[in-house]
Amino acid sequence: MIRTLALVGVAGGVGTTRTAVECAAILALDGRDVAVLDAAYATQGLSEYLPGRVDPDLTDLCLHPERPLADGLHDLEIDAPDRTAGVDSPDRLAAADAPGRVALAPALAPFERLARAKTVEAAESFEDRVAEAAAGFDCVLVDVPPVAANQHVAAVNAVDRVGLVVPGSERGADARRRTADRLRDVGVDPDRTLSVGTDLPAAAATVPTVDAAPAEGPQCPRDGDLAAATAAAVESLFDVELDLEFDDGNGLDRIREGIGGLGR
Template sequence: MADAGDETAALVGATGGAGTTRLTVELGALLANDGRDVAVLDAAFATQGLSDYLSGRIDPDLTTLLTDERDTPLSAGLVDFSLDDATGRLACCPAVAPFERLARAKTPAAAQALEARIDEAAETFDHVLVDTPPVAANQSVGAVNAASRTVLIAPATTRGRDAVQRTTGRLDDLDVDVDAVVTTRGELSVADAAVPETDAEVTAAPTCLTERSTAAAVATVASVVLDADPSTGDGPGLLDSVGDFVSR
């Protein structure tokens, strides 16, 4: 395993549609609002969902930094997520690429480059979160090898429970421990933390930033993922500090 420190985490979607991207960004926003500097790297190349949360030009994206521009500093691809009045920083490196470059970003050599980029981010940021797709591709293997913690994200369904068991087996084959399981849209018995289901439309503000109970749930996720204890705020602060998200 690469030496990336104790504050790097691969948030692995145990199955597609688990809400991993949204949870990764919400967790990053909560930590940044608490005064921490957080980097989010987008290893979910197929969906490229992190870019949906960002505005402005994305150039270079993460796949470029893993292929054509491996000598370019990671800072060149970071896009700051706007957080009003936050004392910390949330910087994202999304994947936005044509199919040809996506294919090259999934090679074993690119996976090794991803490990190096995670290490690079860990030198500057308090926390590094990697939005990681199901463990069926080289970039997923690179992410879990480099991160000091591996967390499975799964929906609170029978499909999600089965996916946790299947993914745990795959990670065992890689000699990677599962440090925590987080379920979305409800609870499973295997979960160390759970984010409740919401009736909000997909384009509505995230529930962890509009409802105290959900903010507390994301704080619990921070605790099990990074042993962090971010404040959820007693007044406007957290709940008024982030713009609209979309669910992915």
Template sequence: MDGIEDAGPDRARDDPTTLAVVGAVGGAGATRLTIEIGTALAREGRDVAVLDAAYATQGLADHVSGRIDPDVTACVTEPRSLADGLVTLPLDAAGRVACLPAYAPFERVARAKTSGAAEELTSFAAEAAGRFDAVLLDTPPVAANQAVAAVTVADRVALVAPDSRRGADALPRAADRLRDLGVVPDCEVANAGVGGEGTVERAAVTVPASGATAPDDAPAYPGGGAFAAAVASVAASTLAVEPEPDGGGGLGSYVPGLSE
């Protein structure tokens, strides 16, 4: 992780627009939650960019249809632009969710984890913040340059753990690692869709399991209910919105920075 400087976002700002959704451990469900938050914002007419920093697992690619070329690792290691790689999700929403997923061979994934490539990811996030209403960074456990870049460039950070004994043990360790970087998690989330044991008592929000388990079934946010309410609550805790989810989606009133 040497070579990555703190990008220095003003984490006290009252109009945050960039959110890193970070897995406390692998398989915590951070990618799925990122998609759901993006969908919630798009249902309100907001244009959202989702940048993939989880190069190893490449889970965001499972939610994208069609050809992925270039992917995020090509964009950060070659002379490619942000626009070259963005793929829009097929959502029934007034806004859009444009994703820059990882879909690459091991050799390029390794090159994308260098400090120089991580700085390019930071640049892409800053560029996206100027072009979109919100930017979401799908972030793996913080153990590599691109994850450090994601959490330091973001205005806000949501830390996601499985709602299990494994998640309960991992969450404080992951929060301490973020604090080592000068980043305090803005929202700690227990994902009951992974585990469901009810053991992560320190989490501010518990996201219940939803019936949409396969990537093709997501997002589930427009279905309303407790799942949508929890997704909206994470958005409220990080991107300063007033959640009012209903059966048709919706987050209510936006603060300056995400409002018209």
């Protein structure tokens, strides 16, 4: 099983942060503890999933390596339906609870600290934070925007696997090729592609677009189609078979057959 994974968006706004959160939620529903680290310093979208203040954030931790990663981790509530109470919609995931944990390490910093967090030294500290997370969690996901800064390079070099998040369109296919070439320039060969919205021939799996606001949290426990598609994506991304049950009509087996097992 792959334990550390960077999801790299091939362009801004393709849904990389949302995809990382939904994948983490599925892993937690399967009983795994998951850390999600934020390398998208410019947009800081991971922080939008958390209410209130984020202090310290991940940039602060990378600038102060003496502090433990635990200081900047924030648990994300996973609203899993209770099967014993009855599932109120045939499209919902059938799970008694979320036995695993999702902990977010978001970036939420003023411009001055963001600039300092992009130095080579801080990027090296980012790699250490990935390793620290891997030591304490079953799985680690890193949310990475189009690679253009030191912390992005550090993120993709610190993980076991890099997956590309791509819109299912001709534009997405072109952006995928450009991003893959850029990653190879920094010594990384992305070996999984995940398309969002519509199928892309090169993708290992496809997940639906999610319209919910980040404050509404992960949508997989509320949406069986999204959950089944995301579970199939997680199986491909992490080389793992999940032990999850879905209501009739939302078969993970059906999606597994559709993508033909693990793909690129």
